[in-house]
Amino acid sequence: MAxxxxxxxxxxxxxxxxxxxxxxxxxxxxxxWTPGEGLAVVADPDCKWRIGSVYEVSE
Incomplete structure (x- = not known):
């Protein structure tokens, strides 16, 4: 399932x-699949992060 x-x-x-x-x-x-250089992904089944929003990257 995607x-x-x-x-x-x-x-x-x-x-x-x-x-x-x-x-x-x-x-x-x-x-x-990889998103490309300088990019990363986060699972977002609830569509919390829309294009243009900022995902707070946790270290």
């Missing part, structure tokens, strides 16, 4: 700070 994920920045770029959500994806977790 789960919604928020894709957020791990590196600040012009106009976008660390934690800014830049995309949302549905991923089944079975097929290999």
């Amino acid at each position: 789960v919604a994920y928020a894709v957020y920045r791990t590196v600040a770029v012009e106009g976008s700070s660390v934690g800014t959500v830049v995309n949302r994806v549905l991923w089944d977790g079975v097929q290999p």
Whole structure:
């Protein structure tokens, strides 16, 4: 079953700070997938983090 994920920045770029959500994806977790360089994902089945919002990255 696919789960919604928020894709957020791990590196600040012009106009976008660390934690800014830049995309949302549905991923089944079975097929290999990576969000790309400078990005990370967090499971977000409740759609808490919309594109443009800021995910507070916990260290």
